[in-house]
Amino acid sequence: RAARMKRSFDILIGGGGMVGLSAAALLAMNDRFKVTVVDAGPRPVFDPENLSLRVSSIAPGSIDMLDAIGAWEEMVNTRACPFRDMKVWDSAGSADGPETLSFESSEFAIPQLGFIVENCLVQQAILNQLDDSPAAVRYETPIQTILRSDNRFTVHLESGEDLTPDLLIGADGARSMVRDSAGIPVKSWLHAQKAFVAILRPEFSHRNTAWQRFLQDGPIGLLPLADGRISIVWSTTPDQADAALVMSDDELSDCLADVTDGVLGRLAPSGPRGAFPLKSQHAVSYVQDGLALVGDAAHAIHPLAGQGVNLGMADVRELAAVLSAAVASDENPGDLPILRRYERARKGENQTMLQFMDVLNRLFSNDSRPLARLRGAGMYLFNKSGPIRARVVQTALGIR
Numbered sequence: 001r002a003a004r005m006k007r008s009f010d011i012l013i014g015g016g017g018m019v020g021l022s023a024a025a026l027l028a029m030n031d032r033f034k035v036t037v038v039d040a041g042p043r044p045v046f047d048p049e050n051l052s053l054r055v056s057s058i059a060p061g062s063i064d065m066l067d068a069i070g071a072w073e074e075m076v077n078t079r080a081c082p083f084r085d086m087k088v089w090d091s092a093g094s095a096d097g098p099e100t101l102s103f104e105s106s107e108f109a110i111p112q113l114g115f116i117v118e119n120c121l122v123q124q125a126i127l128n129q130l131d132d133s134p135a136a137v138r139y140e141t142p143i144q145t146i147l148r149s150d151n152r153f154t155v156h157l158e159s160g161e162d163l164t165p166d167l168l169i170g171a172d173g174a175r176s177m178v179r180d181s182a183g184i185p186v187k188s189w190l191h192a193q194k195a196f197v198a199i200l201r202p203e204f205s206h207r208n209t210a211w212q213r214f215l216q217d218g219p220i221g222l223l224p225l226a227d228g229r230i231s232i233v234w235s236t237t238p239d240q241a242d243a244a245l246v247m248s249d250d251e252l253s254d255c256l257a258d259v260t261d262g263v264l265g266r267l268a269p270s271g272p273r274g275a276f277p278l279k280s281q282h283a284v285s286y287v288q289d290g291l292a293l294v295g296d297a298a299h300a301i302h303p304l305a306g307q308g309v310n311l312g313m314a315d316v317r318e319l320a321a322v323l324s325a326a327v328a329s330d331e332n333p334g335d336l337p338i339l340r341r342y343e344r345a346r347k348g349e350n351q352t353m354l355q356f357m358d359v360l361n362r363l364f365s366n367d368s369r370p371l372a373r374l375r376g377a378g379m380y381l382f383n384k385s386g387p388i389r390a391r392v393v394q395t396a397l398g399i400r
Contacts, residue, residue: 006032009333011323012155012165013037014178016044016139018056018119019295019312020171021126025069026320028135032327035135036165038157039172040142044123048078051199052118053272055223055231057083057210059114062313066126074125075117081226082112085209087263091216095263113210116223116231122309146181151289152334153182167323167334168291171312174281176297182288188281191302193218194241196234198273199225200256203265206230211263220259229270232256235302241275278302286347287339292319299350311350318345 011027013020016039027033046052058066058080066072088101105112130137142158146168155163170178179186206224213220218235225231234241234256244252249269256267281300286293295312322342323333331338 006327008032008034009166009327010163011035011167011169011333012163013169013171014143014155014176015039015170015172015295015297016041016123016137017171017173017295018122018126018309019316020169021123021130021137022065022069022313023169023171023294023316023319024135024137025071025126025129025133026065026316027323028130028133029069030320030324030327031134033323033333036163037130037135037137038141038143038155038163039137039139041139043127043137043139044120046078046118046120046124051079051225051227051229051271052120053197053199053231053274054119055116055225056119056122056309057114057223057307058117058122059307059310060110061317062310063115065313065317066122069126070129071122071125074128075121076115078121078125079226080115080117080121081208081224082115083208083210083224084112085207086113086212087209088212088214090214091261095211095213095261112208116210116225143177146178148182148290151336153290165334166290166332167339169319170291170293170297171295172297174279174296174300176293178291179283179293179297182291184288184293185284186281187284188279188300191218191235191278191280192237193235193278194238194275195278196232196236196241196244196273196275198232198244198252198256198269199229199271200232200253200267201229201270202267204263206264211260213260213263215259220256222260222264230264230267232260232267234259235278238277245273245275282351286343287336289336289339290334292339292342294319298346301353307353311353314349315342315346318342 024037028035084105086103093099144158145156153168170176211222217237220234223231283298294315319342326333326338
């Protein structure tokens with residue numbers, strides 16, 4: 001008797017950023033899925049001559065997934081910087097004080113805590129894999145409207161084309177059109193901060209270490225780059241961020257050496273700079289019949305721990321596992337009971353991380369002296385907490 005043909009399912013991903021492309025590459029490995037990605041913007045281009053301002057911290061759990069889809073080797077061989085150590089300290093103390101949180105990769109028996117990689121390089125490496133897969137990736141393809149019909153969504157493109165996938169995945173960022181079209185509300189809260197970002201050349205070697213100092217107005221992070229330079233993310237008052245944007249190179253260098261406590265000496269501007277407002281938000285639900293949200297479309301987090309893209313990659317891993325298990329059991333991957341399995345696995349964990357980052361930011365962005373002493377004592381105790389410390393770090397790194 002002839003074997004019954006297995007039905008394939010159409011999956012449409014709105015958004016061609018790092019998370020959307022990762023979802024496409026992972027799902028395209030299953031021949032039961034016909035994957036299409038649409039994005040209104042141009043196809044991202046990595047410039048081998050110039051560093052991009054937008055970089056991400058890629059944790060070991062995300063690296064494992066990027067390796068599984070065949071994209072990691074290109075990144076690590078092109079321009080990715082490992083960081084093996086991390087130091088976190090409060091402005092009330094010093095970078096080598098007893099309260100400083102120090103994390104070393106050797107402590108967790110891994111070669112590094114993560115890598116700093118330019119976003120456009122992550123996208124290019126995944127796209128190079130997708131170009132050799134059956135998946136279709138269509139940039140400069142804006143969505144005009146998204147309408148629900150029964151248990152499916154019809155996506156009307158500006159080109160006049162209509163697509164009605166079995167599953168629509170929203171990976172289109174914090175201002176997600178997919179999420180808004182589905183009528184899914186978000187709980188959001190503005191931080192009284194802007195993030196100032198810049199590329200700098202430090203006087204002293206970054207020693208493959210990520211540094212973070214908590215200041216009264218917010219944290220400043222120093223991320224090592226492959227050519228010896230660093231990327232900084234300074235969450236500060238909007239006025240301070242705007243002022244830093246227009247400072248002369250010398251003024252900015254003096255200002256940043258001061259707020260980083262001189263840990264890397266003088267910091268000479270050596271590339272672009274920018275600033276953007278900070279907001280955290282969480283979708284009230286991640287799924288509907290025929291729809292799932294991943295990454296910033298589902299949750300946007302304060303950048304202080306560099307967890308944004310890693311939470312999105314964890315969403316992708318979980319969603320792909322749930323969908324693959326469903327079709328292996330001849331279930332429809334767009335059905336709500338299937339998609340709820342994904343939501344149950346990810347929503348609580350993401351909520352915990354969002355709240356933890358929010359509490360940290362509020363706790364450290366405070367000039368109360370008693371609170372500063374309490375923070376110092378808390379950091380000292382956390383350093384000595386053994387299994388608790390190990391568990392928190394393993395969760396952040398995406399390793400178990």
